[in-house]
Amino acid sequence: MAKRPERADGDSLYEAILSLRDVRECRNFFEDLCTMAELSAMEQRFEVAKLLYRGMIYNEILERTGASSATISRVNRSLRYGAGGYKAVLERDGSK
Numbered sequence: 001m002a003k004r005p006e007r008a009d010g011d012s013l014y015e016a017i018l019s020l021r022d023v024r025e026c027r028n029f030f031e032d033l034c035t036m037a038e039l040s041a042m043e044q045r046f047e048v049a050k051l052l053y054r055g056m057i058y059n060e061i062l063e064r065t066g067a068s069s070a071t072i073s074r075v076n077r078s079l080r081y082g083a084g085g086y087k088a089v090l091e092r093d094g095s096k
Contacts, residue, residue, distance in 0.1 A: 012081070016029070022084075044065055044066070044067050044071070045067075045071065045074075047065050047067075047076050048061055048065055048067050048071060048072055048075045048088075049050050049075050049078075049086045049090065050090060051064065051065070051081060052072070052075060052076050052079055053079065053086070053087075053090045058073075
């Protein structure tokens with residue numbers, strides 16, 4: 001999967017996220033940073049990733065989440081060939 005070009009200030013957002021102390025602070029930060037549609041899309045993609053990681057098939061995921069087949073496919077591609085971000089979180093979370 002293609003990597004984003006690095007920028008000098010590229011880590012400042014991620015460092016800010018890592019500085020958040022709890023779910024409430026994280027939720028507040030993301031509500032300020034993103035539109036409700038962006039948050040909803042990210043939440044849906046993460047739910048799709050959890051279900052794919054657990055071995056659920058596309059049709060079941062579509063019914064359960066309402067995600068499009070394109071979204072499910074994109075998330076699946078990231079799980080298989082991406083940077084490993086989903087896997088790191090899902091393995092730590094015990095989502096299997």
